[in-house]
Each structure stands twice: as structure tokens, then as C-alpha cells.
Amino acid sequence: MKYRELIFLVVVPLAAVALLLVDVLVWSPSWYGDTERNLRNFLVPSVITLFGVLAYLVLERREDKRRERELQETNQRLLESEARLQELAITDPLTGVFNRRQFYDNLQAEFRRARRYSRPLSLLLVDIDHFKQINDEYGHIKGDQVLAAVAVILSNEIRGIDVLARFGGEEFVVMLPETSAEAADVVGEKLRRTIESSELPDGIETGLNISVGVASLTETMESEEELVQAADAAMYEAKQKGRNRVSRQPTTRLDPVRDHHLRGA
Structure with a gap:
């Protein structure tokens, strides 16, 4: 029991009873024959007790409200922490864009939706050319700034229904729902030109x-991984043809094993 509760539930009633006993035994020897004094002796401690109980209830209500506010604030902090962890x-x-796991x-x-309803679906696999040279010449901090800047540019150039993610290293991937191969080519070229004409972070020339x-x-694809591999093969082809270009998936299947030195250059 809290100290405040002890005061109002025990001390106040005891004090009222003590007042009654003092009045009866000390100040009013003829207690049994004095009706008016008897009534007063009953009302005084009763009123004191009543006020004590009411005061306790008021303070307890205030305490309940305070605890309720604290609980609400705690719940809000937990929700914010949960949202942060989810993010x-x-x-x-x-870069602040989706990671590879969420992209998949x-x-x-x-x-599954595209296959079920026979709807178009395209992917863009984007690789920053000569990124290793940027890291070697300007340092990894500047390299990180370039990655973050590219993520912002790509985010600003795609639709709300498109999904942008960092695929790994200097690679990004863009999922384009309801987008044909021809339309995806147009989007890819727009992204390439935008990046080419964009200003880089300070100090990078x-x-x-x-x-x-x-x-x-395509109708022959049985899994989303095949679509990713096709985009990867097309991006590798763009690298082989001189970089700074857009290539569409080859008509023949390529070996998914890549020359990582070429792709990271």
C-alpha cells in the first residue's frame, strides 16, 4: 500500500475516532443524556472521514490520469521504436532505399501477380561505371556520398508504384510493374541520361x-530469380559493349557467373 493511501484509509479514520473518544471521555462526561452533543460527536468524525475519503479519491483520480499519460507515452515510444526497427x-x-531482402x-x-493475370513486368539492373576508381581516388566516404546521391536521383525519376533497392555494392535494381520491355528501355535510357548530367558531391570531378x-x-520464366538473372545478363552485356549504355536481356541464356573485375570497374 502506498504512503498516501495509508494516510487516507487508516490515519484519517483513526484520527476521527480519536476526536470522538476525546470529546466523549474528556469534554462530555454526560454523553448519554445529551442528544445534541451525541449527534455532533457522530457527525464530526463522519464528516472528517468523508472528506478524507473524497480527498483520497480525487488524488487517486489524478494519479490514474498521470499513469495513463505515462502509459500512452510509453506505448507511443514502443510503436516508434518498432517502426524504426521495421524500417x-x-x-x-x-542510401535509405529498400535493401536486397525487401526487394525480393x-x-x-x-x-506472382503478373504471371497470374498475364501482366507485364520489367526490371532494371543499374551499375555505376568505374565506381572502384572513385573509391580509390576520392576515398570511401566520397564513394558513399556518390551512392547516396545516385539513390536520390533514381528515386526522383521513377513512379510511385516502382520499387527501387540497393542490390549490392554499387548496383541498384528497379522493379517496374505494368511496364513492357520497350517502355522499360525508355525508363532505363532516361535514368542513364539523368545520371550522366547530374552534379556529383563536392570534390569529385x-x-x-x-x-x-x-x-x-516472359512466358518461359518460372521464377523471379530468372528475371533477375536476365537483367544481370543484360547489364553485363552493357559493360562489355563499353559501359554508359542500356542493354536489353539477351535472347540466349548467359552463364550467370560474371567477371567481377569487369563489373566492379
Whole structure:
């Protein structure tokens, strides 16, 4: 029991009874024959007790409201922390776009929908050309700034229904729902030109270019991974042809094993 509760539930009633006993035993020897005094002796401690109980109830109500506010604030902080943890679980901490895991979750759902309703679906795999040279010449901090800047540019150039993610290293991937291969080519070229004409972070004088691989869902694809591999093959082809270009998925299947030195250059 709290100290305040002890005062109002025990001390106040005891004090009222003590007043009654003092009045009866000390100040009113003829208690049994004095009706008016008897009534007063009954009312005084009763009123004191009543006021004590009412005061306790008022203070307890205030305490309940305070505890309710604290509980609400705690719940709000927990919700914010949960949302933050959820955000950290699905986004890339450097660029703020979706991470690879979340991209695959979105792609899997969209792939199934596109296959079920025979709707177009395309991917763009974007690789920053000569990114290793940027890191070597300007340092990794500047390299991180370039990655973050590219993420912002790509985010601003795509639709709300499109999904942008960091695929790994200097690679980004864009999922384009309801987009044919021809339309995806147009989007890829728009992204390439925008990156090419964009200003880089302060201190970086090297021009920035990207190679873009375009792939679209076909009737023979059985999984979303095949679509990703097709975009990867197209991007590798863009690298082989000189970089800073857009290539569509080859008509023949390529070996998914890549020359990582070429792709990271």
C-alpha cells in the first residue's frame, strides 16, 4: 500500500475516532443524556472521514490520469521504436532505399501477380561505371556520398508504384510493374541520361555514368530469380559493349557467373 493511501484509509479514520473518544471521555462526561452533543460527536468524525475519503479519491483520480499519460507515452515510444526497427530491417542504411531482402519480397509478390493475370513486368539492373576508381581516388566516404546521391536521383525519376533497392555494392535494381520491355528501355535510357548530367558531391570531378540492364517477364520464366538473372545478363552485356549504355536481356541464356573485375570497374 502506498504512503498516501495509508494516510487516507487508516490515519484519517483513526484520527476521527480519536476526536470522538476525546470529546466523549474528556469534554462530555454526560454523553448519554445529551442528544445534541451525541449527534455532533457522530457527525464530526463522519464528516472528517468523508472528506478524507473524497480527498483520497480525487488524488487517486489524478494519479490514474498521470499513469495513463505515462502509459500512452510509453506505448507511443514502443510503436516508434518498432517502426524504426521495421524500417531498419527493410532499408539500406546508407542510401535509405529498400535493401536486397525487401526487394525480393516485393518482387516475389509482383512476379506472382503478373504471371497470374498475364501482366507485364520489367526490371532494371543499374551499375555505376568505374565506381572502384572513385573509391580509390576520392576515398570511401566520397564513394558513399556518390551512392547516396545516385539513390536520390533514381528515386526522383521513377513512379510511385516502382520499387527501387540497393542490390549490392554499387548496383541498384528497379522493379517496374505494368511496364513492357520497350517502355522499360525508355525508363532505363532516361535514368542513364539523368545520371550522366547530374552534379556529383563536392570534390569529385570524375564524370558519373551507369550501365543499365533491362529484362522483362516472359512466358518461359518460372521464377523471379530468372528475371533477375536476365537483367544481370543484360547489364553485363552493357559493360562489355563499353559501359554508359542500356542493354536489353539477351535472347540466349548467359552463364550467370560474371567477371567481377569487369563489373566492379
